[in-house]
Amino acid sequence: MxxxxxxxxxxxxxxxxxxxxxxxxxxxxxxxxxxxxYPVQDDENIHIATALLLSDHHIYRDLGFVHxxxxxxxxxxxxxxxxxxxxxxxxxxxxxxxxxxxxxxxxxxxxxxxxxxxxxxxxxxxxxxxxxxxxxxxxxxxxxxxxxxxxxxxxxxxxxxxxxxxxxxxxxxxxxxxxxxxxxxxxxxxxxxxxxxxxxxxxxxxxxxxxxxxxxxxxxxxxxxxxxxxxxxxxxxxxxxxxxxxxxxxxxxHHDYWQTLDEPKVxxxxxxxxxxxxxxxxxxxxxxxxxxxxxxxxxxxxxxxxxxxxxxxxxxxxxxxxxxxxxxxxxxxxxxxxxxxxxxxxxxxxxxxxxxxxxxxxxxxxxxxxxxxxxxxxxxxxxxxxxxxxxxxFMPHKWTGIVVHDNARAALGQIGGTAAPRVATLWPIYALEGGGTIYPEFAAGPFVYRIADHIPAADRRHFRTTSASRLPAFLDADPPQAIIVKNNGRSDGELRDYAIANGYRPVPLDRSGELSVLVRPDSGKK
Known part of the structure; x- marks a missing residue:
């Protein structure tokens, strides 16, 4: 001392x-x-995805940003x-x-x-x-x-x-x-x-x-x-x-959504x-x-x-x-x-x-x-x-930004037919890092999608989104070439169910097993 x-x-x-x-x-x-x-976490999706789509979309009316x-x-x-x-x-x-x-x-x-x-x-x-x-x-x-x-x-x-x-x-x-x-x-x-x-x-x-x-x-x-x-x-x-x-x-x-969850919360x-x-x-x-x-x-x-x-x-x-x-x-x-x-x-x-x-x-x-x-x-x-x-x-090859980018590029590179495949996901960072495009309805990640059914009727006109109950019809109107889901994500069940029901096949995304990429049957490389 x-x-x-x-x-x-x-x-x-x-x-x-x-x-x-x-x-x-x-x-x-x-x-x-x-x-x-530091590992990627949920909150980063809304900020990064909104920033990337900001030049061509309205930050609130189109992208559902909530800050x-x-x-x-x-x-x-x-x-x-x-x-x-x-x-x-x-x-x-x-x-x-x-x-x-x-x-x-x-x-x-x-x-x-x-x-x-x-x-x-x-x-x-x-x-x-x-x-x-x-x-x-x-x-x-x-x-x-x-x-x-x-x-x-x-x-x-x-x-x-x-x-x-x-x-x-x-x-x-x-x-x-x-x-x-x-x-x-x-x-x-x-x-x-x-x-x-x-x-x-x-x-x-x-x-x-x-x-x-x-x-x-x-x-x-x-x-x-x-x-x-x-x-x-x-x-x-x-x-x-x-x-x-x-x-x-x-x-x-947001408050009402969390009240409905049967899990520990403060x-x-x-x-x-x-x-x-x-x-x-x-x-x-x-x-x-x-x-x-x-x-x-x-x-x-x-x-x-x-x-x-x-x-x-x-x-x-x-x-x-x-x-x-x-x-x-x-x-x-x-x-x-x-x-x-x-x-x-x-x-x-x-x-x-x-x-x-x-x-x-x-x-x-x-x-x-x-x-x-x-x-x-x-x-x-x-x-x-x-x-x-x-x-x-001193190990940049292990930096999160490098790993996410390389894994996403490799996974989406297995999709044929277009250089920028359309991806449906609540984790848009991975689709965008992989060179894909996303639906503006999912630019806010899970944060608007999961509360969509709790939005007061008077406010729904301000939000461009879909919800779990409307998801199949929404995707059928414009089917994605790939779907990215988090295997332990509480909001991904409907996306995964849609992929399975429509014959999407899995391709590897990373070694952690945290995420899965499911590719439409007619979108694979020949």
Whole structure:
């Protein structure tokens, strides 16, 4: 422990400091290897498939997307600019970039507030070893990690704007832009707005209201409007259809569907509290909270602080507000899953930075041993997830994006008659990676198909989909050349039954046995 404490206190350029940088680099390799080799999961289908079909179809009316539009738009830009046909790989590389961005934003905030390399390193390590983010939330091509990156940059620009107040309205514009983009990635990030709005109106103390309005509030609103243009565009096109997909889908059909399933699920507050306990009261999140609390209470015990607590300024209360509202919004979705509990975790790390910034030199030295212990324990907590990623990083032939692409190409290559076979599947990633085409009705994967019979009658006109009861007639009207099913998928039974009834023959897709490709009898290679 003493060695780690010395490491954190050495001056820049020292051998031990360089060792710390090297350790972070090794952890980053493990992190990237984990992202690139993490198995494909259900949620990625809707985002990747929607992004690929976005240029020729309406994101809601045709494709049934059920989130705000920013992530498919980002992915579409990545696919278009790169010209890649390795869609999962490109998406996972974007996730790696989001990790780099989140670490950079935390490092910038830490340096801005403390000028301490030790705090910069601590913040980055606490992020990289967070076990919640090292799960599906931070590994998959979904809208869970990217909003964290963008919102942290929003906070950084806001801090810079407050500290360089007059003459820097563009910083507040960028802050508002980032916050709005984060909301456009996932609607639950609306929790960001009240704390930032309150801080823009009320801080810093001593500024006239007119100055706050001119230099902070109005630029933030302008940035928010620019960042919100994609969502506002689709809202203006069809307000009722937009709300049917992004709001009523979750409050009615999605909820009703899960109520009908006779399997373990978390629907009530008691179960949500248990998930919150597992996600927040352990690993790097709990360690960061302990360090922040210690740094907050150290000045309170000092007799040399007659002027009061330096830490409890506007940034402290802004961070507390972000943590509190981020925690509260985590309990709203039903049923609950672990990824819904990500909103507050990055701001707990920010609280470590803010409370450290409130310490004087003597108090910082007192906090150093605990900081060293937190760094060491968080690295231990994340090791079981990061270490296997190190060799995985150096084996690109085993990266998930490469394996999925090669397997899908090989399987669909056995279909004769066309270069882009028509595939019916609730897992469109595999069809698209294999060079096939899909029905727009299945672009949302299982997420709209399985709840189709639960959609209120007034909203059905907004959804282009089919359902289990209507599937045979739907496919008979335009039979697919192949059908891809997940062998343990709860929603695939009707697709499999249709394939068997119509003589589709199986061809291998991968060695895992998780998926099957069934080819129409007249579609095989001659």
């Amino acid at each position: 003493g060695a780690i404490s010395r490491l954190l206190s050495l001056q820049p350029g020292s051998a031990l400091r360089n060792t710390a940088v090297g350790a972070i680099a090794v952890m980053a390799i493990g992190l990237f290897g984990r992202v690139l080799s 705000l539009p920013n992530l498919p738009l980002m992915l579409n830009a990545v696919f278009s600019l790169s010209g890649t046909d390795h869609y999962v790989l490109a998406g996972r590389l974007l996730v790696c970039l989001a990790w780099v961005g989140a670490a950079a934003a935390l490092g910038l905030i830490a340096w801005q507030k403390t000028k301490s390399p030790a705090v910069v390193a601590t913040a980055i390590i606490l992020l990289m070893t967070n076990t919640l983010l090292l799960g599906p939330a931070g590994m998959l091509v979904t809208n869970n990690l990217l909003p964290i990156t963008v919102s942290l940059f929003g906070l950084y620009f806001f801090i810079r704007g407050m500290e360089e107040y007059r003459g820097r309205p563009w910083l507040f514009f960028l802050s508002g832009l980032c916050i709005s983009v984060a909301i456009g990635l996932k609607v639950n990030n609306i929790f960001l707005v009240p704390p930032f709005a309150a801080a823009a109106f009320l801080a810093p103390a001593g500024q006239p209201f007119g100055a706050r309005l001119k230099h902070a509030v109005l630029p933030m609103i302008a940035g928010g409007l620019v960042g919100g243009l994609p969502a506002l565009y689709y809202l203006a096109q069809d307000p009722d259809g937009f709300l049917a997909h992004t709001l009523r889908y979750f409050t009615y059909a 629907m009530g507050m008691a179960g949500k509290l248990q998930i919150a306990e597992q996600m927040w009261l352990g690993g790097a999140t709990l360690l960061a909270a302990c360090l922040a609390l210690y740094q907050f209470f150290v000045p309170l015990s000092s007799r040399e602080r007659p002027e009061g607590h330096v830490a409890a300024g506007w940034l402290f209360w802004l961070t507390i507000g972000l943590i509190a509202l981020g925690a509260a919004v985590s309990f709203i979705p039903t049923p609950a899953f672990s990824q819904y509990f990500t909103p507050p975790v990055a701001f707990v790390i920010v609280l470590v930075i803010v409370t450290h910034a409130g310490l004087d030199e003597r108090e910082r030295r007192l906090a150093l041993p605990l900081m060293a212990a937190v760094v060491a324990l968080s690295m231990v907590a994340g090791a079981s997830r990061l270490v296997p990623g190190i060799p995985a990083f």
